[in-house]
Amino acid sequence: MKVLLxxxxxxxxxQGRRRVHALLAELDLNRESHLVIRNGTLVPGDGELHEDxxxxxxxxxxxxx
Amino acid sequence: xxxxxxxxxxxxxEPAIIDLAxxxxxxxxxHFLELCRRQVTKAIEKYEMFDRDDRxxxxxxxxxxxxxxxxxxxxxxxxxxxxxxxLGIGEYSDVSGEYAQRxxxxxxxxxxxISLRGEYGYDIPTASKATRRVPCSACGLSKRHLFDKAALDxxxxxxxxxHNLDDEAAVLLGNTMRxxxxxxxxxxxxxxxxxxxxxxxxPLVRLTERxxxxxxxxxGIDYLVDECPMAAGNRHLGYKDxxxxxxxxxxxxxxxxxxxxxxxxxxxxADHATVERESVHACSECGAPTSxxxxxxxxxxxxxxxxxxxxxxxxxxxxx
Numbered sequence: 097m098k099v100l101l102x103x104x105x106x107x108x109x110x111q112g113r114r115r116v117h118a119l120l121a122e123l124d125l126n127r128e129s130h131l132v133i134r135n136g137t138l139v140p141g142d143g144e145l146h147e148d149x150x151x152x153x154x155x156x157x158x159x160x161x
Numbered sequence: 162x163x164x165x166x167x168x169x170x171x172x173x174x175e176p177a178i179i180d181l182a183x184x185x186x187x188x189x190x191x192h193f194l195e196l197c198r199r200q201v202t203k204a205i206e207k208y209e210m211f212d213r214d215d216r217x218x219x220x221x222x223x224x225x226x227x228x229x230x231x232x233x234x235x236x237x238x239x240x241x242x243x244x245x246x247x248l249g250i251g252e253y254s255d256v257s258g259e260y261a262q263r264x265x266x267x268x269x270x271x272x273x274x275i276s277l278r279g280e281y282g283y284d285i286p287t288a289s290k291a292t293r294r295v296p297c298s299a300c301g302l303s304k305r306h307l308f309d310k311a312a313l314d315x316x317x318x319x320x321x322x323x324h325n326l327d328d329e330a331a332v333l334l335g336n337t338m339r340x341x342x343x344x345x346x347x348x349x350x351x352x353x354x355x356x357x358x359x360x361x362x363x364p365l366v367r368l369t370e371r372x373x374x375x376x377x378x379x380x381g382i383d384y385l386v387d388e389c390p391m392a393a394g395n396r397h398l399g400y401k402d403x404x405x406x407x408x409x410x411x412x413x414x415x416x417x418x419x420x421x422x423x424x425x426x427x428x429x430x431a432d433h434a435t436v437e438r439e440s441v442h443a444c445s446e447c448g449a450p451t452s453x454x455x456x457x458x459x460x461x462x463x464x465x466x467x468x469x470x471x472x473x474x475x476x477x478x479x480x481x
Contacts, residue, residue: 102386103387103388126406128369128405129370129371131371131375131378136378137178138178138190138378139178140168140177140179140180141168143168144167154374154386156370156374157370157388158224158226158328158388158389159297159389159393159395
């Protein structure tokens with residue numbers, strides 16, 4: 097699957113199917129600070145991502161105080 | 162969780178779109194939005210933030226939190242205009258202003274715009290360099306002053322900011338790590354109007370930033386996802402990382418840390434906050450409340466506007 101990452105913006109390719117939580121863990125991303133979006137829709141932690149999916153992993157942390 | 166069946170919404174058992182570990186539950190889009198509305202309503206009512214007669218000014222950046230809070234307030238039936246301050250942080254500011262304006266235009270909302278460079282002769286990178294403040298400090302000082310001034314000039318009865326639970330928990334952790342009692346005493350979701358300051362409120366304190374971002378995605382709100390180039394690596398982000406590492410181990414930690422501070426600790430500091438408030442008078446130049454002769458904003462404007470402009474790349478280069 098194609099995975100779009102942000103800050104900095106980049107795209108990576110992941111082979112095979114994954115659950116969202118497994119993908120985040122594999123990429124060492126905290127599930128509390130990221131959302132996974134497929135076709136404009138959120139996918140929950142146990143949602144399954146398929147080989148031909150295009151997804152975005154969006155960080156949700158802002159730096160201002 | 163096991164098996165091939167996807168998670169279901171706690172309320173209606175339809176397929177879920179988000180898992181919220183701190184609520185130990187999953188939600189569909191409709192019931193996730195309902196949960197957000199309920200949390201914001203609870204914050205507004207519990208902390209007596211404002212009512213539907215108030216004229217509210219929302220501090221809008223073009224990011225997820227400010228657009229989410231503006232959207233929520235309008236949806237919940239409050240009267241809220243927006244204020245956007247052009248900070249002059251290169252392309253980042255240009256793009257953030259476009260997101261804010263588009264949001265307002267699409268919904269027929271009123272957005273007031275102020276440009277630091279156009280109206281005060283400086284921008285944040287230049288102010289940071291000229292005053293040797295970290296960028297976030299120069300930025301926060303400028304925005305606080307301009308939001309206060311715009312609210313008072315425009316007859317608004319409350320300034321709303323998009324500070325969420327993560328923001329407040331991170332600031333609380335920072336202040337606690339240094340036992341900054343003055344700051345702790347003032348770290349409340351509502352600061353009442355007093356001594357020339359307007360009332361300031363934070364309706365999103367019961368929502369995490371993962372939830373405010375999800376609100377925007379579910380509602381189709383296009384916001385600026387990219388991080389401010391000046392904020393990268395700041396201490397605030399470090400505190401958020403620390404808290405999120407704890408949250409992953411023990412869901413609900415952030416909410417307990419911050420909301421229990423408000424309920425249990427803040428009342429013990431209330432006397433301290435009162436003394437703090439009484440020691441201010443009017444700035445000799447702009448009339449804004451200050452503890453000195455000339456307020457920090459007027460001093461910053463004097464120094465920054467006299468300095469030659471500094472670009473974002475110059476600023477970032479100087480930092481390394």
